[in-house]
Amino acid sequence: MTNERLLRLALFGSGRIGQVHARNIAANPELELAVIADPFIDGAQRLAADSGAQAVSDPEEVFSHGDIDGVVIGSPTNTHVDLISRSVARGLAVLCEKPIDLDIDTVRACQEQIGGYSVPIMLGFNRRFDPAFAAMHRRVAAGEIGPLEQLTITSRDPAPAPRDYIAASGGIFRDMTIHDLDMARFFVPDIVEVSASGANVFSEEIADFDDYDSAIVTLRGSRGELISITNSRHCSFGYDQRLEAFGPDGMLSAGNVAPTTVKKYGGAGTEHADPYMPFFLERYAQAYAAELQAFADSIRTGEPCSPDFGDGVTALVLANAAAESAATGRTVSVAGTAAATAG
Amino acid sequence: MTNERLLRLALFGSGRIGQVHARNIAANPELELAVIADPFIDGAQRLAADSGAQAVSDPEEVFSHGDIDGVVIGSPTNTHVDLISRSVARGLAVLCEKPIDLDIDTVRACQEQIGGYSVPIMLGFNRRFDPAFAAMHRRVAAGEIGPLEQLTITSRDPAPAPRDYIAASGGIFRDMTIHDLDMARFFVPDIVEVSASGANVFSEEIADFDDYDSAIVTLRGSRGELISITNSRHCSFGYDQRLEAFGPDGMLSAGNVAPTTVKKYGGAGTEHADPYMPFFLERYAQAYAAELQAFADSIRTGEPCSPDFGDGVTALVLANAAAESAATGRTVSVAGTAAATAG
Amino acid sequence: MTNERLLRLALFGSGRIGQVHARNIAANPELELAVIADPFIDGAQRLAADSGAQAVSDPEEVFSHGDIDGVVIGSPTNTHVDLISRSVARGLAVLCEKPIDLDIDTVRACQEQIGGYSVPIMLGFNRRFDPAFAAMHRRVAAGEIGPLEQLTITSRDPAPAPRDYIAASGGIFRDMTIHDLDMARFFVPDIVEVSASGANVFSEEIADFDDYDSAIVTLRGSRGELISITNSRHCSFGYDQRLEAFGPDGMLSAGNVAPTTVKKYGGAGTEHADPYMPFFLERYAQAYAAELQAFADSIRTGEPCSPDFGDGVTALVLANAAAESAATGRTVSVAGTAAATAG
């Protein structure tokens, strides 16, 4: 590896998630951050100052750069499809934050346009790279609990996003549950039915947007696997991210992560652990780094990446089905969707 | 208390559950087991030999006895309605194992017949008396986590019941889930919607009875509470009985119970705990005793008991709704049911 | 068993520990409490009223009773030697609370006097019967962790005993540590060296009695096993009773016991468990019952009981050695003691 040249990447977006990627690129000995593009040029310049990258405001400067291997797209959702299409057209590998787009037609049009692409297009469902979830996945795949029968996903955000974010989010299923839907597909790729219930239990603001602040989704896999997802837009004890995989030969669980193993015992109770990781930047710090490494590996080897564009499409299809089911009270069949959309 | 006379009880049924009740009556200093009735008179006599009770084969001998305060019904399901009706008619307090009956019309007819009864009629949803679940209930009721928003119930039997039992069970929802439906109502009495998914993932025998071996049920309470129930008819690591109650101010959980706190650490892994309690007789041993005490308290004080006949009716209504939802793929509204059925 | 007649026991002492034994005798289907002897006759009568036993004030009434199989001695320490000697002389089996006596010469004189006794004489080191510690012992004995190399005993009382109790207690090593010394011998019968450090860190009252409120004791077994005992006379989070057994093939641990598995998660922290069992009556409730059963088994079978009189002698020898070591700063050799004292 040390003999190979560094992979040179461009980064779209210098916001919170862009900064995560910039740091991880800097810390990865195989990668180099060449360009940071953001119409908000101040952000790009600030981030570039730390990393030695070039800051540009026009994405075109990335595409015409000539010495770049791939792009990381961390810009707003409504720019994703355009940047993916243009990157693929230039033969650049793509790592794009989820979602591809909130509109399935736009997504399908993009899918058609980039049909036959040969570069890696990776979707940023970072949780697949969480060390605990990845270890569970390997062990389930190795048959440790027998054929998976039930999967329980608990996923609660610490607090609602700001009003503006909620307004543009596409709703809880497309914005938040979509991560859990992809996690479901990480374990059970072929989902055939979606049933969802949404509720408004604490936020008038979210209700005002005709969105839910609480939801439970049930999925069925093609072999009868049943998957339960429990979501809430708030959680007083941190970022609640847990998984249980159940089969005939046992169960594997992955619990929440605390910063240390320190526990307190006193008159008020015992075994009192630290608060959990506050949110995704802390909880999934290792996952973001591992995701980037997988992207780099895919560029070097040409092997298909996972999760890929098709996984992004399918997650949106499932999110739409969940929204439909919550609205109609009917189970929505999505049989064949995964196969149809797989990139 | 020690000055009061003992409450004298009759027990219908000398099978497994009858034996549990006989032992608990013997161990309770307020109670005395006067009669054990079982058409299988050998069983009654064997159990009576240990307890000093009288063994009879004809239930009528209980009703004509004259010196009895209440009855505990642990006989087969198809005898429940008859025994309840006759007991109530004689003014005897009743503790009846669930379910009242598998047929809702029969149950409603019984309910009408005993309308206006003034004796305690308690339904044997023993889990309400489990020390951990009861403690959680008290703490939720005391507002410790704020208004309940989500309840997660995990409930897996260690292994499928025998073929004959399955055949007569009424199906997973009426036989097994019904306990979890009552647990849901323990925390959220007013359920308005039921949505269920069933699957067949491991047992051809169960499938042959057009029954499911795996199920997930979602309930909605009248205030938007969402409740998830995960069921399986098998579980390699014991009897899986867990609860999580989530609200704006925190979460309370109750985990599985191991016989001791011993853990093993070795080359193969760490913190390896004992297998959990194997099944309900062990897991809910304390619950059965506490249930009996609550029954005794209700007889003495005349206070309404909980869970009562109406809770038994409602649990069956919810189980029927779950079966319907699993069959149709539609959410079933049960709004108003609880109110209508409450005894 | 059900065909055999009940074993009839007499109980000396109607105080706190006497009440525990009276309840356990009542709950044990093999045992019957015939007589309760206490010079404080009111206490004996009150306890007798519940159990149907005869209340007497003079111990001689027990010895002349004629229809008794064994005695349980729960009276004050300074009565133990006399009651043991007289009971053994009458051929009555003995279960005696620890310690035999605080004075080793008195103990040895008693040992000589009852030499050649053929009835079971059991010492009330109840912790050997705790389900968790007993399970650990079985697993260590079965070789699960290989030859035991290190044993770590943590033992803290919730709060100091009253002034009068401390005054007559014989000091922390003879009163409190003695239980842990017997636990050490449960796993490593042949102790050869004792080294102890005592300190006064919180109680002026205890210091006034030239006693310690905090202590650490190190023991060495004849095969090089090292055992650490940590004691404190107070503990804000309950009765702290833990064990770790370490060997080449792994470690077994037994932790504290909480009344339920309920945990709380909130803004102030996570996994907050219930307070532990408050003190020995709760923590060792099962142990007391199991101890009584073992005593009954020993009476019936004539098999040697464990722990026996010799174990009581050895525990006192070790406690005296600990006191000497704490005073002199020297490791005290006790090699050969166990062999010499073993009953």
Place this chain on the structure above:
Amino acid sequence: MTNERLLRLALFGSGRIGQVHARNIAANPELELAVIADPFIDGAQRLAADSGAQAVSDPEEVFSHGDIDGVVIGSPTNTHVDLISRSVARGLAVLCEKPIDLDIDTVRACQEQIGGYSVPIMLGFNRRFDPAFAAMHRRVAAGEIGPLEQLTITSRDPAPAPRDYIAASGGIFRDMTIHDLDMARFFVPDIVEVSASGANVFSEEIADFDDYDSAIVTLRGSRGELISITNSRHCSFGYDQRLEAFGPDGMLSAGNVAPTTVKKYGGAGTEHADPYMPFFLERYAQAYAAELQAFADSIRTGEPCSPDFGDGVTALVLANAAAESAATGRTVSVAGTAAATAG
């Protein structure tokens, strides 16, 4: 920070621990690795190739370099005193791996020689920087459990070091326990008594060197604090590194660290966690990085560093006392030592 120039460091030793420091210097944005010195020049060159540093074989090239702020000493123990003395003489800050030397006279001579030094001299007791232990220390210092009364340190290596290492190690107390002795002083700086027991329970090789493979050490602080250290040279379940701090208002514990939170439940048992971190490189990875940061902070601010040279001296004094106590069976007084040796 970003405006300040990088601190330039030299590293002595390119072995295992030198590589850890080199990586951490590379990852620290405030630091730059200028020179790597190792008489085994191949190792220095290999490490330098990755980091861009200069590789030299003669330490003098470091001292004559002219553009260096501090040195990190990761070379063999017998070089430490010489390199510390020469570094301090050149005004270079020092971070030196423990121990300073195995011979206390040599250490004291060095201490005298560098008397009046004004540069930071930090000793590599890295465990003080472990996030869990550091958090416990902060909370104890903040009074969360009241005045510390008892400290329990469990410290077991996964497997004995190779024969050559053991031969030159100075024995278990000076080589292994010394870390735990410093941990004791992290919480209780003023130790007044040392009592130790060593044993040989599994390794003939270690016994051949007149060294112990198992040990328990008891320390007393000047306020009566009692500290227990349990050591073993092997541990089948990984690197066992735990701490419990006990006071009147509660207890804080820090347990072992597993790579993920994944647990397995099956027929053989439940809650089966991953093996713990295998050894110090993994377990204390964060601690090494934090230690380096503290060293950098000390260079920049001129504030005294901790642990410092005096802490290294005191740890060796305590280790010698432990060896003496284990050999003689007497408690060894070290009162006044800490004060006398504090740098």
